[in-house]
Each structure stands twice: as structure tokens, then as C-alpha cells.
Amino acid sequence: MVTAAADPTPQTADAQPWGRVDDDGTVSVREGDDWRVVGQFPDGPPEEALAYYERKYSDLASEVTLLEVRHRRGGASAADLRSAAKAVSAKINGASAVGDLASLDARVAALTETLSAETETEAAAAREAVDEAVKVRTELVEKAEALAARDPRTVQWKQASAELSTLFNEWQSQQQNGPRLPKSTAQQLWKRFRDARATVDKHRREFYAELDEAHKEVRDRKTRLVEKAEALAPKGEEGIAAYRELLDQWKTAGRAGKKADDALWARFKAAGDALYGARSERETADAEASREKIAAKRELLEEAKAVPDERDLAKARALLTGIQRRWDEVGRIFPREAERGLDDDLRKIEQSLRTREDADWKRNDPEQKARAxxxxxxxxxxxxxxxxxxxxxxxxxxxxxxxxxxxxLEARRGWLRALGG
Structure with a gap:
């Protein structure tokens, strides 16, 4: 009989070997005070037989060490490690291997006990995660239902569609990345979310169908206004008043959709531009014709500068009257701004003379003199x-x-001086 001389695991205090080989090739492992047969190796020397079963022990020890390392490093769930530890424990129990199997089993048992406590913690965290996920999805459902409950006539559909799309993306993210919900809860929440989404889609379709109909009516109305505006073209400047009436109707006609509105407005505006263009051409011609008139009135203004200098009021009035007569003979001037400026300059001279005349009348009026x-x-x-x-x-x-x-006394003297006394 040959016993094991070495073992990859620490030996016990009495340093007794963990394995032995009988003369017939039977290999046994020591378990406490007893020996358990693990196999036979009749075709080789005893040392080779022991080495073979010691390697099996080393494989088991490596699995235990790997479990311990995975636990220390983290990353794997306690439940998964506990399941792996159970499998390794089953391999150790009655293993065909030579070594300190009891020590390996104790290490696995200690690790299993630690993992059991961690599994409970993980389970509690998982339950909390599920509760939180249910809360989050319920909030998504309620937001979707709130969108569905709004009056379709007051909804900004572009914004509402974007909000619903965001909610659906968040829902999918929760499904893909969140914890698995109980089937009944998940189905109930999804049904509510799906129904709300379908309601929003239905309201949106109905709204746009009504909007399309309203746009069609406005489009027809504005088309008629455009045709009337274009028909004014032969009238030229005289058609501007009628065009303005059409413009007032355009402003109250409503919206026909951006694309249609832009196209119709381009035609309507072009019709108006043609009318105003005709007036602009006429004003340009009038302004050209007014150049000589402006020069003539400026010459009259130069003559009128002599009016304030004339001390004889009768002569001053006669001079101004002659200038006013020739002023009216010159005629209207365009643009009107130029005419108003010239008229204002002449009016100042007229006012200055009138002020002098009023003062003279007051001085020479008998009644005024008697009162004074x-x-x-x-x-x-x-x-x-x-x-x-x-x-x-x-x-x-x-x-x-x-x-x-x-x-x-001083006050009365002042009044007397004012009267020329």
C-alpha cells in the first residue's frame, strides 16, 4: 500500500496523508478517521494513481477559489453565485478526488451562507426596483391619459405628438432596460397606455380632417378674392380703393394652410403691387412735372420776404395779395410733402402781416382809444x-x-407805463 506524500492543500496538524493506494490499485481518500474508496488505477504505479486523483481535487479547489474571487470582485448576482456554489458543493460531496475535501466543503458552505444573506438583500432591492418601475410606468400612463383627455380643439398637435412620442420612447426604454414587471401588472399598464395612445391618434386624425375641410373653405374664399384683385388691373390707380376693401376681407378670411396661404398671398400682393405701381408711376410723372412749379413758388417766396420789411401796411398787403394770386396760378405740386413745405413758408409771412394789421387796428380803433x-x-x-x-x-x-x-403806488405806475402814459 502506498500513501500520498504531498497535497496541494494545507495538511492537517498530524500531517497524515489524504490518499492511499492498495496493492490491487484501489485508491481511497481520508475523510476524518475513515477512508473512502474513490476509484481504481490497476495499470499504473501508485504514485501515478495518487497524482491522477489529486489533480481532480485541484480542479475542485480551483472552482471554489474562482467562486470566492467572483464574489470578492462583485458584478455577479448573489443568486447566481449561490446556484454555482450549490453545484460545486454537489461535486465535492462524494467526489472521486484525493485531498482535503472537508476544507473545500467548509469554504463552499461559508460562502453559501454569506450569499444567502446577500440574496435576501438583492431580492429586497429587486422588489424595490420593480415597485419603482411600476411607479414610473404608471406615471407614463397617466401622462398619456392626460393627453387623451384634453379637448382636441385646444391641443397644439405638433407639440402633443412630440410629447406622446417621448412618452412611448420612455416606455420602450423601461421595457428594455428596467426590471421585469409581474405579467398581470405589465399587461394592465400597457393596455391603459395603448388605449390612451389610440385615443390621441384618433383625436389628431379627426382634428386634421376638420382642419383640412376648414382650410379648403378658406382656400376657396381667398382664391375668389385673388381673382377679384387681379381683375382690377385694367383700372390702374383707380382700383386701389376696391383693392383695399378686398384686403380687409382677406384679413378676416382665416387660414388656408401655410403652403396655400403663401401661394395665394403672392398672387394677391402682385395684383396690389400692380395698382400701387400705377399710382407710383403717376406720382413720378407728377413730381417731374412739378419741378418748374417748385422753382416758381420758391421765386415767389423770395419776393414775399419783402413783405415784413415794408412799413406801410397797405403796400405790404397789396404786395402779398399779388404774390398769393400768382401762387395759386402756379397750381398744385407733387409730391405733397414739397407742396406743404412751401405753403408753410408762405403762411408764416401771411401770419406775420396779419399780426401787424391786428396790432395797428387796435391802436387806431376809437373805442379802444377811449377805453385806454x-x-x-x-x-x-x-x-x-x-x-x-x-x-x-x-x-x-x-x-x-x-x-x-x-x-x-409802484403797481399803478407800472400799469400806466403799459398804457403808454
């Missing part, structure tokens, strides 16, 4: 009286009376 003389007489009498009062106050030394009489 009466006022002068009254002021003179009042001044004489106040002078006597001032003299009496100065004689008595009454300062208050002196101040009062002086102030009143």
Missing part, C-alpha cells in the same frame, strides 16, 4: 391819491403803511 384814455385817467388819479398816502405814512413813521402804499 379812461383807464389812464383813473390810474393817474389813483397814483396821486397813493402819493398823498405815502407822504402821510412817511411823516407818521408807520413802516407797514409806508410799505403798503409804496407797493400799491
Amino acid at each position: 384814455n379812461d383807464m389812464t385817467r383813473q390810474l393817474t388819479e389813483a397814483i396821486e391819491k397813493l402819493e398823498d398816502e405815502l407822504a402821510a405814512a412817511e411823516k407818521s413813521g408807520d413802516k407797514a403803511s409806508i410799505a403798503k402804499a409804496s407797493e400799491a
